[in-house]
Amino acid sequence: MGGTTGGARRGRAAVVAVSVALAGTAGAGVVYAGPFDGRSEVTAAAVPGSEAEAERRVVSVLEGLLPEGEVREAPGDGGGAAPGAYAKGAVVLDDGEGPALVSVALGRTDSPALDLVALAGCPDGPGGVGRWGPKGTCTERVLPDGSGLLLVQDRVAPYGERDAEVWSARLIRPDGSMLTATELNAPAAEGAAPTRAVPPLSQERLAELVTAGEWRTLLDSFPRRGGGEVEPGAPSGFALLDTLEPLLPQGMRRFGRAGGTDPAHFARLQVDDGKGEAAVEVTVDHRGTNDTEEPRVEERNGPAPWSGDGVLHRSVTVTRPGGFRVTVTAYNTSRPLLAGPTRSTPPLSPEQLREIAGSGTWDRFR
Structure with a gap:
């Protein structure tokens, strides 16, 4: 291209709309594309064509x-x-x-x-x-x-x-x-x-x-990488949140949503039940394994992977017959990767997580 002269290149007058300010975080980095803090892997790949x-x-x-x-x-x-x-x-x-x-x-x-x-x-x-x-x-x-x-x-x-x-x-x-x-x-x-x-x-x-x-x-046009592929017909992140929110306990304030209008398997809510801010995540896909006729329930709890000291999580996955699965995870912080604990325990009990993940309202995405 060298030495070309640009014509009129006028920027946009539109102001970028902002809905929610992100909470304080830690461990980012500098300015070029790629992993900032060493905890997130971004694998290099070739764009279609040369x-x-x-x-x-x-x-x-x-x-x-x-x-x-x-x-x-x-x-x-x-x-x-x-x-x-x-x-x-x-x-x-x-x-x-x-x-x-x-x-x-x-x-x-x-x-x-x-x-x-x-x-x-x-x-x-x-x-x-x-x-x-x-x-x-x-x-x-x-x-x-x-x-x-x-x-x-x-x-x-x-x-x-x-x-x-x-x-x-x-x-x-x-x-x-x-x-x-x-x-x-x-x-x-x-x-x-x-x-x-x-x-x-x-x-x-x-x-x-x-x-x-x-x-x-x-x-x-970029291919989705392993683990990030979205299945055909996947709901939007906001559709997942719209399903999750009515299943949460009454009185739990929502102050942040990360979902989006594009097809997705994952969405996150930031919530506060009066005992401190926290995050609740949901993942929905068809990648589970269940050859029985009854839902299979898996529970996990303890230190949250990829998070700092003191960050705890509780997680329940309910896999329906045929492999459709719903995972709901609650943390004792509103920023699981980048912030420390904001409360002593996650806001949802194992029983509540089982009830939410096992709700029939998720069947609309099967």
């Missing part, structure tokens, strides 16, 4: 979403490794204020249920900045469709006054597809001095870029 073709497609969409200015090919791979990315692309944008690198990486997480939280959370610390140092900022949002949006302003070296600014926006959709846009106030990710005071796109413009509908066709 790597060059994938990059061309990404750059073509990216160019159309940028503001007016000169756009040219980015040096090297435009920002280093992007673990887990199916496709990536980068350009250097000069809007008259100085050349700046803008890159995009697209992929899909292995386990959306886990990675939606682990990859879209700010670390703890004063003002939510944490390891980003005194110059950094980090903002979390949950969009109306259940997608997680993470906005970060940082420096290449957080305590260096002359180092380049690195700003990013990461979107993780409920189906596990993921898009990260990164920009600098320098024309390259390494070894280039700043050419302008700040990167060219504001945080809101970055948010508009990653949530643009133009990315959907490309994101939807």
Whole structure:
């Protein structure tokens, strides 16, 4: 593409809607696509077609979403490794204020249920900045469709006054597809001095870029990885939540939903029964094994896998004859992966979990 001049590339005026602010979390990381905290695995895979073709497609969409200015090919791979990315692309944008690198990486997480939280959370610390140092900022949002949006302003070296600014926006959709846009106030990710005071796109413009509908066709073309495949005819995450909520005990306040409008096997509610905030998750699929004529019940409890010290879970799986299964899990924290316990025990007893998972209302998804 090298040396091309961009035409009118006007950004969107639409404001990204926000419904629920994410609770405080811990253990995120920096700005490129891939696992942030070492607990979430994002396996690299090839996008359909050649790597060059994938990059061309990404750059073509990216160019159309940028503001007016000169756009040219980015040096090297435009920002280093992007673990887990199916496709990536980068350009250097000069809007008259100085050349700046803008890159995009697209992929899909292995386990959306886990990675939606682990990859879209700010670390703890004063003002939510944490390891980003005194110059950094980090903002979390949950969009109306259940997608997680993470906005970060940082420096290449957080305590260096002359180092380049690195700003990013990461979107993780409920189906596990993921898009990260990164920009600098320098024309390259390494070894280039700043050419302008700040990167060219504001945080809101970055948010508009990653949530643009133009990315959907490309994101939807990525194959789902093992463990994250959604069966034909699967309900949406919100449909699962709409089924789960009436089954919860009366008086349990709901203050957060992660589900989405896309087909899914998993959804999460954040709840509070007056004894502390907690999370309740449901997974529905046809991958169980039960050759009998009666439902099979499995129970698990104790320390929650992938979670920090003190985080406990109770979980019940009811597998109907033929393999249709429903798993309901309750935690003693509202953020199972990234926050510590917010209460002594999960909000649902084993008996309540068995009743919820065994309810006939789930049969609508069989």
